[in-house]
Amino acid sequence: MDVRRETARRERRDKLMRFLTNWQGMTGLVLVILFIASAVFAPWIAPYDPNAMNIPARMSPPGWDHFAGTDQLGRDTFSRILHGGRIALMIAAIGVSASLVIGLALGMVAGYGPRWLDNLLLMIFDAVRSFPTIILALATVALTGPSLGVVLAIVIITTIPSYARVARTATLALRNTEFILAERALGASTLRIMWHHVMPNVMGPLLILAAMEVPVVVTIEAGLSFLGLGVRPPQASWGTILNEGYLVIRDAPWMVVAGGIPLILTTLGFTFLGEALRDIFDPRMGRGR
Amino acid sequence: MLSYLAKRLTLSLIVVALVLMLLFSMLHMIPGNPAILALGTRATPEAIAEYSARMRLDEPVAIQFLIFVGNAFQGDLGTDVFSGRPVTQVIGERVGFSMALIFSGMGWAILLGIPLGCLAAVRPNSWIDRITGVFSVGTIAIPSFLVSIWAILIFAIQLGWLPAIGAGEPGDIGDQLSHLILPAFAIGLGWVGYLARMVRASMLEVLSEPYIRSARAFGLSPRKVTGYALQVAILPTITVIGMGFGGLISAAVFAEIIFARPGVGKMIFDAVSDRNFPILQGGVLLATGFYILVVLLSDLLIAWFDPRVRQSL
Numbered sequence: 398m399d400v401r402r403e404t405a406r407r408e409r410r411d412k413l414m415r416f417l418t419n420w421q422g423m424t425g426l427v428l429v430i431l432f433i434a435s436a437v438f439a440p441w442i443a444p445y446d447p448n449a450m451n452i453p454a455r456m457s458p459p460g461w462d463h464f465a466g467t468d469q470l471g472r473d474t475f476s477r478i479l480h481g482g483r484i485a486l487m488i489a490a491i492g493v494s495a496s497l498v499i500g501l502a503l504g505m506v507a508g509y510g511p512r513w514l515d516n517l518l519l520m521i522f523d524a525v526r527s528f529p530t531i532i533l534a535l536a537t538v539a540l541t542g543p544s545l546g547v548v549l550a551i552v553i554i555t556t557i558p559s560y561a562r563v564a565r566t567a568t569l570a571l572r573n574t575e576f577i578l579a580e581r582a583l584g585a586s587t588l589r590i591m592w593h594h595v596m597p598n599v600m601g602p603l604l605i606l607a608a609m610e611v612p613v614v615v616t617i618e619a620g621l622s623f624l625g626l627g628v629r630p631p632q633a634s635w636g637t638i639l640n641e642g643y644l645v646i647r648d649a650p651w652m653v654v655a656g657g658i659p660l661i662l663t664t665l666g667f668t669f670l671g672e673a674l675r676d677i678f679d680p681r682m683g684r685g686r
Numbered sequence: 687m688l689s690y691l692a693k694r695l696t697l698s699l700i701v702v703a704l705v706l707m708l709l710f711s712m713l714h715m716i717p718g719n720p721a722i723l724a725l726g727t728r729a730t731p732e733a734i735a736e737y738s739a740r741m742r743l744d745e746p747v748a749i750q751f752l753i754f755v756g757n758a759f760q761g762d763l764g765t766d767v768f769s770g771r772p773v774t775q776v777i778g779e780r781v782g783f784s785m786a787l788i789f790s791g792m793g794w795a796i797l798l799g800i801p802l803g804c805l806a807a808v809r810p811n812s813w814i815d816r817i818t819g820v821f822s823v824g825t826i827a828i829p830s831f832l833v834s835i836w837a838i839l840i841f842a843i844q845l846g847w848l849p850a851i852g853a854g855e856p857g858d859i860g861d862q863l864s865h866l867i868l869p870a871f872a873i874g875l876g877w878v879g880y881l882a883r884m885v886r887a888s889m890l891e892v893l894s895e896p897y898i899r900s901a902r903a904f905g906l907s908p909r910k911v912t913g914y915a916l917q918v919a920i921l922p923t924i925t926v927i928g929m930g931f932g933g934l935i936s937a938a939v940f941a942e943i944i945f946a947r948p949g950v951g952k953m954i955f956d957a958v959s960d961r962n963f964p965i966l967q968g969g970v971l972l973a974t975g976f977y978i979l980v981v982l983l984s985d986l987l988i989a990w991f992d993p994r995v996r997q998s999l
Contacts (some may be wrong), residue, residue: 400997524704531936
């Protein structure tokens with residue numbers, strides 16, 4: 398018994414060491430922490446109020462007063478980027494966790510439930526995925542008008558199928574294993590089996606997938622806000638900064654340059670982190686990608 | 687193959703039906719008279735009465751839905767609220783711009799990405815492998831709409847090499863091509879890296895299989911061995927390309943808006959701000975229909991190459 402516990406501990410330490418020595422994983426972790434910290438502490442870091450207009454200093458190029466220049470209303474682009482990160486973080490946190498939970502539940506139901514339910518759910522996932530994201534977003538906004546809530550709904554609906562599929566495949570594989578059969582023979586209820594035995598085994602790959610989905614979600618928000626379908630002005634978001642910069646791209650190119658960099662860093666960070674975690678904890682998942 | 691074909695087609699048809707249902711309920715979910723929504727607020731009472739009679743708005747919703755589907759299959763998607771022209775005609779004028787963009791974007795990505803991935807897999811850890819690796823990660827991390835904006839900034843504004851907006855003079859092929867380069871570059875760039883990565887990973891896997899080792903032991907030329915391996919390694923890539931068309935359509939919508947290219951994506955976007963519902967419906971139907979078709983074709987292609995897939999459905 399003690400030997401086994403010792404082995405498990407050593408294996409855990411081994412995995413941690415492998416993560417700490419993986420330069421991709423560490424770069425990713427640093428970028429992710431940077432993203433979260435800059436968003437959380439934005440009000441204290443930002444040198445200016447993101448919505449404070451300073452007309453005499455409008456469209457001034459990057460310099461000591463304004464690291465990333467100012468926009469057509471004289472607002473400090475750097476402060477707006479920091480505050481825009483809050484929107485990105487909020488959408489990512491709510492969107493990813495909501496679709497993770499719903500996707501997990503639906504995937505387990507599809508994998509463990511009767512065949513017809515499985516087929517029905519698969520069909521619904523397929524139908525959702527046959528809308529290119531932006532087309533679905535445009536159609537929805539046409540009905541509801543632009544708002545952050547719509548962006549959140551689009552993000553959740555379009556990302557549920559990928560979690561559900563992973564959860565379903567993992568559940569199907571577990572379904573006929575000996576220990577689940579044994580649980581059932583002992584009279585455990587379906588709910589208990591799902592909650593205590595299936596979910597912990599399905600959770601790992603799902604969390605890695607969630608790390609990889611964060612940049613997707615952040616990009617959807619930025620893209621929709623860029624088109625004016627998401628966050629409404631004067632609220633700062635990476636998408637609205639890019640949109641305002643795009644309109645004055647000839648006179649103030651620093652806005653689209655500075656507005657794009659955090660998007661790239663966030664994507665790189667979460668992708669590196671996700672891939673490193675995947676390589677260490679679930680080497681099978683990366684095959685064929 | 688035949689039973690797989692039947693099953694796969696049924697699945698696609700069901701999805702198409704679901705999409706049609708969603709589109710139909712769009713007009714009926716929002717409060718207000720569907721006739722006014724479809725005709726615009728400036729419609730005369732006579733026009734509204736005529737439209738209500740033609741669409742049988744007094745009938746039960748289920749029958750209205752069937753009429754909607756019937757009309758859609760006959761190519762009648764309603765009329766443009768503003769110009770009064772048939773939606774199909776409006777779409778017909780624009781679809782060429784979108785198709786040219788999507789296929790040229792995907793085309794250059796395939797032509798560059800697959801050979802790059804192959805080279806990287808055949809010579810692992812060489813300089814070409816490293817460059818491909820860095821290039822892949824770098825390009826995948828930049829969202830396509832950002833590539834579009836930055837491409838305008840660099841190549842159109844700073845360097846002045848290529849035109850920034852529009853689709854070129856009608857009839858002037860050279861001008862139209864020069865307007866196509868930047869948007870096609872923008873939507874394809876991420877795909878070059880993605881495809882190279884995919885092909886590299888699946889090539890490395892196939893190259894380590896025993897039958898490749900046997901082929902090498904029999905003295906086949908490296909070129910021939912690579913060819914054999916690629917035939918197998920390309921399969922997952924076909925699926926990815928098929929599924930990826932959804933992302934490509936989204937990227938094309940952004941590119942059309944940013945480059946002010948008069949394609950279907952720009953049309954849908956304008957229809958949203960104009961509240962031009964028939965155009966919106968037609969555009970969404972076309973975009974999703976096209977995507978469903980591409981995914982279907984890529985699935986059938988895979989089933990054609992790989993007999994194991996046929997049994998799994």
